[in-house]
Every structure is written in structure tokens, then in C-alpha cells.
Amino acid sequence: MAQKNNQAVVKDSSYYKRKFWRFFFYGLGGIFLFFLFASWGLFGAMPSFEELENPESNLATEIISSDGEVLGKFYNENRTAIKYKDLPKSLVDALVSTEDERFYEHSGIDAKRTVGAALKLGSNGGASTITQQLAKLLFHGEGSKFLPFRIIQKAKEWIIAIRLERQYTKNEIIALYFNQVDFVNGAVGIRSAAKVYFNKEPRDLTINESATLVGMLTNPSRYNPKRFPERAIERRNIVLGQMVRNHKLEESAKKMLQSKPIVLDFHPESHYDGLATYFREYLRDYMKEWVKEHKRPDGEEYDVYGDGLKIYTTIDSKIQEYAEEAVTEHMKNLQQEFMNQQKGNKNAPFVNITPQETDKIIKQAMKNSDRWRILKDKEMSDDDIVATFSKKTKMTIFTWKGERDTVMTPLDSIRYYKHFLQAGVMSMEPQTGQIKAWVGGINYKYFQYDHVGQGARQVGSTFKPFVYATAIEQLGKTPCDTMLDEPFMIRKGRHHVTEDWEPRNSDQKYRGMVTLKYALANSINIISAKLIDQTGPEAVVDLTKKLGVKSDIPVQPAISLGAVDITVEDMVAAYSTFANQGVYIKPYFISRIEDKNGAVLYEPVAESHDVLNKDVAFAVIKLLEGVTESGSGVRLRTETGGSGDNRWTGYPYMFKNPIAGKTGTTQNQSDGWFIGMVPNLVTGVWVGCEDRSARFKSLVYGQGATAALPIWGYMMEKCYADPDLQISKDEFERPDGFDMKVDCWSAPRSSSGSHKEADSTGTEEQNIDEFGL
The missing domain is CATH 1.20.5 (Single alpha-helices involved in coiled-coils or other helix-helix interfaces)
Known part of the structure; x- marks a missing residue:
């Protein structure tokens, strides 16, 4: 049994x-x-060998200045690739110590951690290695929480991790991982994170900063040092402790570092922030057309937002910075004066227009607004949409003292923003055509219309040098030739004038015999009108076209007073021709474009043509030097302090080097201009309100010498103070064999030849409506 x-x-x-x-x-x-x-x-697509070789990384396109600074990016995700050699040792040590201690020992899967996690049913967290986390980031995301699907996803993650380990070195895996992680606040990848949180390149991160960023990896939102500094410090200290545990940091160093706060230099990277915001938007529009004409080898268009292109521009980050600072410095003061002058104006900021005309301006602004577009898309009637503009709502508004939260009706906000003076500034190197600075307005977030390349405005007296250049070239005039400033009329029928045209000087005075140099320096309308009568308006229009001006210009004598709309970009290019000895060079702003691997995709070829001979161009330069020697630009050489009603007419600089330039003021002070030139930099400045009927009441503040010239002065002071820029203080180059008389007594003389002092205030003419345009 x-x-x-x-x-x-x-x-x-x-x-x-x-x-x-x-x-x-x-x-x-x-x-x-x-x-x-x-x-x-069989359980879902797996990455191919080609995809493992070139993982989809959705890289941002970088916009790089001529001096190597990143001006901004175009992106779906703000990610810029970085190589392992550019990562600091402290960052790599912090990552491996915290996320995967045996990273250099396993082949993608840490068996010991995996078994431990399985036995504890994941109660102490997962066992994902750095390589597994990279696999998840690259190829299948967070995945499902449903257990069967989760098991399938985990298996795929393991397989991809092993394949990645075969395909890449350990260092390459670390670099790939850091390039993929989202650190929130628009910072994807370690390079963007270092820039956003600490405003530096990854290689410059301190141990504390490295530990802070690695600490975020567990949960970037929860350990965000901007929103939750205490949590971030606690997590950073854990990372420092892990570094000690793995012999990457001394205990004494850990204690010292843990006692320190996290010091952020927070610089969120958005399309509204940083340098050259208007230029970057202009560049974006340019690139939309560029990708249509320059295809990939496979025939597809490049993706500006994801292909990791590098656009090397001609913009100099320092000159750009100084131009923006100059706009801010001057415009906030000028705006204060403008607001003071609007007190008591029931129709502010508009001057001398009817209530009906004001109503038309406001209604058009309503229809151009985002509010109107959004509500129209919801199929609301026009009357219902209009009604919403009268309902008070919370909003954040722009002020020169910073953004301000307030409550007002959208209708009131439209009129509020109509008060703001705008500015456009562009600088160009005349010998190369390279654009060095581009400021399209006072604040891109709130005012997105570009006043450099997009908006053409009436140019006033800045047009007159084109008339004088035509007279010098075709009539053999010289700056020292004299003409009689007296009442003058062009009769009906001459030069296609439909009515008798009798121009007047802005101060209604006549000065007798004056040199051309004096006449241009003081913007004497009569002399400009007489010159165009002698050359004919056709010749002047032809010259402006050769100078690159794209605007339609009427063939009429009245253009001699500047009632013509031209962009800042075209005016700077035209004036640069004079500084470049008569050779026009088309302005350009891209030096080259590379793909993410550094292969050059595009390099522009400079476009140029001869317009004037060297002697004529130099004669015009000498005429324009007279503007800053004794004319409306003389305040560049006179350090004065304003007070009372003239408190913003004082100037804190005294330039002693040669400067050629021209001021301009248009109808009723709607536009103020100054274009200033030194041998290697030409800068144009325009100032005015969005609507031409919103303006200064007086010529004192509305003229170009007050509204625009100070921006040039502030900017050039900063440029000259920076020796790295090497902005010239030399004389303009005199052509060999030049024998034209250009240095002459510029003030008017009496008929007996004795000097007769003119009563000149340094202001320009106003282009009166009856001038015939």
C-alpha cells in the first residue's frame, strides 16, 4: 500500500x-x-531603419545675426538641436545619476531595475532607462493606460530602445534625449531650456542650473522653477544628492549648492519677444515664398517650422539693439508731449477733420480688428458685432510704462491706440546693400503693422535731393550755384499742370539770392520748384526709379516738395546710392540659408547698377552735409537743453564728424523724417501716427527735426560708443580729379554781395493741398 x-x-x-x-x-x-x-x-507600426537613422525631431528654424546671435526662431516646437560636445559635464552627470545609474552598463534595458519594478508592481516607479525614455519621446508618446495596450507599448519601447543602442553611441543617445525633452514655457530641448530659464547656452550652465533642469524631467510642470520655486529647489536637491551617491559630486559641494536659491534669468522665446520682432515677421513672409522656389531634393517644400534651417541674416544684433533702444528712448518722451497737446481736443487724437470722417476711421478700424473677424466667423450680423464694441471688458493694454490690466470698451481701446505715435527705422551698409537694423514700430505685440517695408508714407523734403541730383547731372549745376528765392509760378499747361501752380515757402518769406547748398539745407520750396521746372518732372521720376523707389510717382512739378508716398526701405536704399559713389545696390537681409546639417541651400547675389557718376553723387553728399552744418539738422551738432514748451527740443549730443542728411515734414505735420549718412552706414527714420489726421498741432514737435532726427542721434551715439562696430567718423570719399565747387558760403547774400542773415528756424515746408497733387 x-x-x-x-x-x-x-x-x-x-x-x-x-x-x-x-x-x-x-x-x-x-x-x-x-x-x-x-x-x-503586427501590433502597430515600428520605426524603420531609416527613421532610426534620422529620427523625426521637428527642429526650429534659427534666425542668426551677422555677429552670431540668435535673433529668434520659427517653430512648431521651440527645439534646436545640440551635440554632445556642447553639453556640460555637470548636466550629463546629473542626468545619468538621477534617471539611469547603470546607463553605461546596459544595452537599452536595465534588467535589474525592470525585475525590481515588476516585483513591487511599479510602486516605486518605473524602470525606464534613458534609452527607453528616448524611444517613447521619439516614436510613440505617452500611450494608453489600458493594461493590455500598455504591455504592447512597453514591448515596443524595449525593442526600439535596443535598436537605438545598436544605432547610436551612448553619448549620441544622451544628446538625442536632451534635444527631445519638453521643459514647458515653450522650451523644447535643452538648448531652448537653458535660454528660456537662464538666458545662456547649455555649455555655460552651472552645476545648480544643470541639476534644476534635470530635476524637471520627472514632471516639468510640477517642478517648473518659474511657477513653483520651492518644489523646484526640493527636486534640485534630490538631484544633487544622487550626484553624490554616484560619486559625481563631493558632499561638501552638495551642501553648499543646496543652500543656494535658484536664480532664474527668465526669457520666454515667443514671436512677440526679443530683438528684431518686425524684421522676423517680414522674414517669415519672405520665407513663405522662398520655400516655393527652393525645393528639397525630393521635390517637396522645406518646412520653415520643423526642418531646422539656419537663416543667417545681415542684421547686426548690436546696431539693432541700439536702434530699438533709441526708438524707445525718444518715442516715450515724444508720446508724452503728444498726449499733453491732445488735452481739450474733443476729437482726440484727430485734428481738423469732421465727426463724419472720424466715424469712418473708427468703423474701418473695427472691421480690421480680430474681434470683428472672429465674430464674423460665428456668423453674427454687423449690427450685433458693432454692439459688442460698446460693452466693457477686461483687457491688457500697452503703455510706455509697461502693460496694464484695465476695463474698457473695445471702441474706447480703438481710439486709445489711435493716439500712439509710431516709428520706422532701417540701417544699411551702402557699399554692400546689407541691412543692419530694422525697427518696424514701437511694439510688435500691440502694433503689428511694419513701417519699414510695409507702410509707404509721404516723404516731404527728403525727396528734394532727388530733384537736386537731377539738376546737377542734367543741367551741370553745382552746390555753390545761386538762384533767386522769390515768388514763382508754373503756368497751366507747362509740364502737364492743369492749373496755375504757385508754390510757397513754409514761412511765407523770400531770401533773395541763395546757393543751392543753402536752399537744400533750409528746405526752400521755391528753389526746388524752380529746379524741377528746369529739368522737367519726367527726369526726376526717372532718376527715382533708378534709385530703386518702387512707388508710383506722378509726373508733376509738385513732387519737388515731397508729396509722394515711399517706404523707409526704399528711401534708405536710394540715399545709399549717393554714399556709394552713385552705384545703387538693392538692399538684402539674408547672407545664406543652411539645412540642419550645415549644407548651404541659398546664398544671394548682390544686385547693383550705376545711377550717377561719382562726381554727381559726391556733390549731392556735400549738399546734404550742409543740412547738418547750418540747416534743419544742425541740432545734431549743438548740445542744448530744452525747457517749458520746448522741453523735448533739446539734444544731448554734439557730433563733430561729417554727417550728410535730410529732414522732412509733410502735410500738417503728419509725417516726420530724417535720413542720416556716414560713410559706412545709412539710416532712415520715420515718425507719425497710424492715421494721418492724428498729428501734432504745431510744427515745433511735428517736424522731422524734432520727431525723427533724435532717434538717429540717440542710435548713433550708442553705435559710436561701441568700438566693435567700427562705424566711420571719416570724410566721405572724394573722387579722384573732382573739381566741382562744393564748399561755399551757404547763407543768402544781398544784391551788393554783403552777407544777409536769413531768418531760419530750421523747419521744413508743409505740402499744402493746393500744390496740385
Whole structure:
């Protein structure tokens, strides 16, 4: 009996052993087949060899200045790739110590951590290695929480991790991982994170900063040092502790670092922030057309937002910075004066227009607004949309003292923003055509219309040098030739004039015999009108076209007074021709474009043509030097302090170097201009309100010498104070063999030849409506 029982036990034991091993091998085979099927893609697509070789990284396009600074980016995700060699050791040590201690020992999966996590059912967290986390980031995201799907996703993650380990070195995996992580606040990848949170390149991160960023990896939102500094410090200290545990940091150093706060230099990278915001938007529009004409080798268009292009521009970050600072410095003061002058104006900021005309301006602004567009898309009627503009709402508004939260009606906000003076500034190197600075307005976030390349405005007296250049070239005039400033009329029928045209000087005075140099320096209308009468308006229009002006210009004598709309960009290019000895060079702003691997995709070829001979161009330069020597630009050389009603007419600089330039003021002070030139930099400045009927009441503040010239002065002071820029203080180059008389007594003389002092205030003419345009 006992023997039978023993035999039964042995039989049962053998049976269960066979069953166990059968179950074991079936299970092992099932696991093998499961992973095999997963690798074949039966549970969902797996990355191909090509995709592993070139993982999709959605890289931002970088906009880089001529001096190597990143001006901004175009992106879907703000990610810029970085190589392992550019990562600081402290950052790599912090990552490996905290996220994957055996990173350099495993081949993608840490078996010890995986088994430990499985035995504890994940209660102490997962066991994902850095490589597994990279696999998740690159190829299948967060995935499902449903257990069967989660198991499938985990299997795919393991397979991809092993393949990544075969494809890349450990260092390359770390670099790939850091390039993929989202650090929130628009910072994707370590380079963007270092820039956003600490305003530096990754290689310059301190140990504390490295530990802070690595600490965010567990949960970037929860450990965001901007929103939750205490949590971020606690997590940073854990990272520092892990570095000690892994012998990457001394205990004493850890204690010292843990006692310190996290010091941020927070610089969120958005399209509204940073340098050259208007230029970057102009560049974006340019690139939309560029990708249509320059295709990838496969025939597809480049993706400006994801292909990681590098656009190297001609913009100099320092000159750009100084131009923006100059606009801010002057415009906030000028705006204060403008607001003071609007007190008591029931129709502010508009002057001398009817209520009906004001209503038309406001209604048009309503229809151009985002509010109107959004509500129209919701199929609301026009009347219902108009009604919403009279309902008070919370909003953030722009002020020169910073953004301000307030409550007002959208209608009131439209009129509020109509009060703001705008500015446009562009600088160009005349010998190369390279644009060095581009400021399209006072604040891109709130005022997105570009007053450099997009908006053409009336140019006033800044047009007159084109008339004088035509007279010098075609009539043989010289700056020292004299003409009689006296009442003058062009009769009906001459030069296609439909009515008798009798121009007047802005101060209604006449000065007798004056040199051309004096006449241009003091913007004497009569002399400009007489010159165009002699050359004919056709010749002047022809010259402006050769100078690159794209605006339609009427063939009428009245253009001699500047009632013509031209962009700042075209005016700077035209004036640069004079500084470049008569050779026009088309302005350009891209030096080259590279793909993400550094291959050059595009390099522009400079476009140029001869317009004037060197002697004529130099004669015009000498005429324009007279403007800053004794004319409306003389305040550049006179350090004065304003007070009372003239408190913003004082100037804190005294330039002693040669400066050629011209001021301009248009109808009723709607536009103020100054274009200033030194041998290697030409800068144009325009100032005015968005609507031409919103303006200064007096010429004192509305003229170009007050509204625009100070921006040039402030900017050039900063440029000259920066020796790295090497902005010239030299004389303009005099052509070999030049013998034209250009240095002459510029003030008017009486008929007996004795000096007669003119009553000149340094202001320009006003282009009166009856001038015939």
C-alpha cells in the first residue's frame, strides 16, 4: 500500500514537473513570439531603419545675426538641436545619476531595475532607462493606460530602445534625449531650456542650473522653477544628492549648492519677444515664398517650422539693439508731449477733420480688428458685432510704462491706440546693400503693422535731393550755384499742370539770392520748384526709379516738395546710392540659408547698377552735409537743453564728424523724417501716427527735426560708443580729379554781395493741398 502511494506521489510529481516545464516553455515561446510580432509591426507600426537613422525631431528654424546671435526662431516646437560636445559635464552627470545609474552598463534595458519594478508592481516607479525614455519621446508618446495596450507599448519601447543602442553611441543617445525633452514655457530641448530659464547656452550652465533642469524631467510642470520655486529647489536637491551617491559630486559641494536659491534669468522665446520682432515677421513672409522656389531634393517644400534651417541674416544684433533702444528712448518722451497737446481736443487724437470722417476711421478700424473677424466667423450680423464694441471688458493694454490690466470698451481701446505715435527705422551698409537694423514700430505685440517695408508714407523734403541730383547731372549745376528765392509760378499747361501752380515757402518769406547748398539745407520750396521746372518732372521720376523707389510717382512739378508716398526701405536704399559713389545696390537681409546639417541651400547675389557718376553723387553728399552744418539738422551738432514748451527740443549730443542728411515734414505735420549718412552706414527714420489726421498741432514737435532726427542721434551715439562696430567718423570719399565747387558760403547774400542773415528756424515746408497733387 505504501509502495503504491509512493508511486502515485512520484507519478504526480513527474506530471506536475512536465506540466510546469511545458507551461514554462510555452510561456517563453509566447513571450518570444509576442516580441517577434511586435518587432514585425503586427501590433502597430515600428520605426524603420531609416527613421532610426534620422529620427523625426521637428527642429526650429534659427534666425542668426551677422555677429552670431540668435535673433529668434520659427517653430512648431521651440527645439534646436545640440551635440554632445556642447553639453556640460555637470548636466550629463546629473542626468545619468538621477534617471539611469547603470546607463553605461546596459544595452537599452536595465534588467535589474525592470525585475525590481515588476516585483513591487511599479510602486516605486518605473524602470525606464534613458534609452527607453528616448524611444517613447521619439516614436510613440505617452500611450494608453489600458493594461493590455500598455504591455504592447512597453514591448515596443524595449525593442526600439535596443535598436537605438545598436544605432547610436551612448553619448549620441544622451544628446538625442536632451534635444527631445519638453521643459514647458515653450522650451523644447535643452538648448531652448537653458535660454528660456537662464538666458545662456547649455555649455555655460552651472552645476545648480544643470541639476534644476534635470530635476524637471520627472514632471516639468510640477517642478517648473518659474511657477513653483520651492518644489523646484526640493527636486534640485534630490538631484544633487544622487550626484553624490554616484560619486559625481563631493558632499561638501552638495551642501553648499543646496543652500543656494535658484536664480532664474527668465526669457520666454515667443514671436512677440526679443530683438528684431518686425524684421522676423517680414522674414517669415519672405520665407513663405522662398520655400516655393527652393525645393528639397525630393521635390517637396522645406518646412520653415520643423526642418531646422539656419537663416543667417545681415542684421547686426548690436546696431539693432541700439536702434530699438533709441526708438524707445525718444518715442516715450515724444508720446508724452503728444498726449499733453491732445488735452481739450474733443476729437482726440484727430485734428481738423469732421465727426463724419472720424466715424469712418473708427468703423474701418473695427472691421480690421480680430474681434470683428472672429465674430464674423460665428456668423453674427454687423449690427450685433458693432454692439459688442460698446460693452466693457477686461483687457491688457500697452503703455510706455509697461502693460496694464484695465476695463474698457473695445471702441474706447480703438481710439486709445489711435493716439500712439509710431516709428520706422532701417540701417544699411551702402557699399554692400546689407541691412543692419530694422525697427518696424514701437511694439510688435500691440502694433503689428511694419513701417519699414510695409507702410509707404509721404516723404516731404527728403525727396528734394532727388530733384537736386537731377539738376546737377542734367543741367551741370553745382552746390555753390545761386538762384533767386522769390515768388514763382508754373503756368497751366507747362509740364502737364492743369492749373496755375504757385508754390510757397513754409514761412511765407523770400531770401533773395541763395546757393543751392543753402536752399537744400533750409528746405526752400521755391528753389526746388524752380529746379524741377528746369529739368522737367519726367527726369526726376526717372532718376527715382533708378534709385530703386518702387512707388508710383506722378509726373508733376509738385513732387519737388515731397508729396509722394515711399517706404523707409526704399528711401534708405536710394540715399545709399549717393554714399556709394552713385552705384545703387538693392538692399538684402539674408547672407545664406543652411539645412540642419550645415549644407548651404541659398546664398544671394548682390544686385547693383550705376545711377550717377561719382562726381554727381559726391556733390549731392556735400549738399546734404550742409543740412547738418547750418540747416534743419544742425541740432545734431549743438548740445542744448530744452525747457517749458520746448522741453523735448533739446539734444544731448554734439557730433563733430561729417554727417550728410535730410529732414522732412509733410502735410500738417503728419509725417516726420530724417535720413542720416556716414560713410559706412545709412539710416532712415520715420515718425507719425497710424492715421494721418492724428498729428501734432504745431510744427515745433511735428517736424522731422524734432520727431525723427533724435532717434538717429540717440542710435548713433550708442553705435559710436561701441568700438566693435567700427562705424566711420571719416570724410566721405572724394573722387579722384573732382573739381566741382562744393564748399561755399551757404547763407543768402544781398544784391551788393554783403552777407544777409536769413531768418531760419530750421523747419521744413508743409505740402499744402493746393500744390496740385
